[in-house]
Amino acid sequence: MRPFTFERADDLAQAARLGLGAGQGQTNATVQFLAGGTTLVDLMKLDVLRPERVIDIGSLRGAYDSIDAGPSGLKLGALTKMSAVADHPAVLDGYPAIAQSLQLAASAQLRNMATLGGNVLQKTRCTYYRDSTWEACNKRNPGSGCAAIKGFNRNHAVLGVDETCISQYPGDFAVALIALDAQLELSGPQGPRRMAFAALHAPPSGQPHIETTLQSGEIITAFVVPPGPWNGRSLYLKVRDRASYEFAISSAAVALELEGERVRNVRIGLGGMAYRPWRSEQAEQTLIGKPLTEANAEAAAAVALTSAKTHGYNNYKPELARRTLVRALLQAKSMVPKREGA
Numbered sequence: 001m002r003p004f005t006f007e008r009a010d011d012l013a014q015a016a017r018l019g020l021g022a023g024q025g026q027t028n029a030t031v032q033f034l035a036g037g038t039t040l041v042d043l044m045k046l047d048v049l050r051p052e053r054v055i056d057i058g059s060l061r062g063a064y065d066s067i068d069a070g071p072s073g074l075k076l077g078a079l080t081k082m083s084a085v086a087d088h089p090a091v092l093d094g095y096p097a098i099a100q101s102l103q104l105a106a107s108a109q110l111r112n113m114a115t116l117g118g119n120v121l122q123k124t125r126c127t128y129y130r131d132s133t134w135e136a137c138n139k140r141n142p143g144s145g146c147a148a149i150k151g152f153n154r155n156h157a158v159l160g161v162d163e164t165c166i167s168q169y170p171g172d173f174a175v176a177l178i179a180l181d182a183q184l185e186l187s188g189p190q191g192p193r194r195m196a197f198a199a200l201h202a203p204p205s206g207q208p209h210i211e212t213t214l215q216s217g218e219i220i221t222a223f224v225v226p227p228g229p230w231n232g233r234s235l236y237l238k239v240r241d242r243a244s245y246e247f248a249i250s251s252a253a254v255a256l257e258l259e260g261e262r263v264r265n266v267r268i269g270l271g272g273m274a275y276r277p278w279r280s281e282q283a284e285q286t287l288i289g290k291p292l293t294e295a296n297a298e299a300a301a302a303v304a305l306t307s308a309k310t311h312g313y314n315n316y317k318p319e320l321a322r323r324t325l326v327r328a329l330l331q332a333k334s335m336v337p338k339r340e341g342a
């Protein structure tokens, strides 16, 4: 590990001020916030992240760790522990996709330590990114190439990639958030602002080291899931190499509003497949107004994967994603919501 300075923020304004530094949102940022530390410390030990300053925001937890479910939707403080949200009755009943995405992530110990804000900002598990002895990684070492393209890319992304980076976004919670149209509350040196969660993660665009649209010193303070009749009939389905303590090779977050057999509204997020949290609005449009039959679910899944680009070892992924999505849609159709219209 390289030397760095460590400071503790007493309030949000101080955190924003201390957090000012070069490259916020980039893999080579000189300042990093420490929340649960389960991504940050790991990657500092691996010499992948090399901050000069680490700002502990754990002391802000009391102000930003609430879970509120009401008529204006679900609001989750960004410093809330993953385990607290995964086990919360209002989330389990009203927003099952959110609860399941967190229950199925990491291990009990990690979920007790890790925060929601840190979770959505976790880094790719690409081996070539995490092993700093590999020279060619545009994300870690801009302009150096992408070793994964011709390397062992079994777990790599097939959606939203370009030839500068095919790494996969690994998180689960973000897939549920993007499907449910979540908003972010942020606070920075310029004050508070709100933005769509979908706008947080940047596409590779030839510059994969730029990962998010966060501004210098900006902190995520909350996630807001808007109300909607589909929230109660939502689920997160995760497919992985082993049944626990493993990242997704494929996942789907779906939310349905049905009118008899017909789909009035549907939300679809895909995980384990894409460069960043992925919403498939085209697949949603394919289903709206139609009965949710297996054939219609398969047609929507085909649309969701039309732009897939594989690189050899990950050739199996589009078919796996189609099957995951069909299964998720049919399971959501047959579920009995505990709370309709959360």
Ligand SMILES: Cc1cc2nc3c(=O)[nH]c(=O)nc-3n(C[C@H](O)[C@H](O)[C@H](O)COP(=O)(O)OP(=O)(O)OC[C@H]3O[C@@H](n4cnc5c(N)ncnc54)[C@H](O)[C@@H]3O)c2cc1C
Pocket (backbone or CB within 6 Å): 031, 032, 033, 034, 035, 036, 037, 038, 039, 040, 041, 042, 078, 079, 104, 105, 106, 107, 110, 113, 114, 115, 116, 117, 118, 119, 120, 121, 122, 170, 171, 172, 173, 218, 219, 220, 221, 245, 246, 247, 248
């Ligand atoms: C072995 C292992 C298995 C795992 N399996 C899974 C899995 O199956 N599914 C899954 O989804 N995740 C998984 N994870 C990832 C884990 O969930 C994340 O490490 C964790 O959620 C990160 O949260 P944290 O609070 O510890 O973040 P930290 O490590 O403290 O921070 C991570 C990053 O986010 C930034 N940051 C943190 N909070 C904020 C904020 N509020 N505003 C702005 N920036 C912020 C930090 O600067 C840092 O860059 C796994 C991790 C490990 C180590």
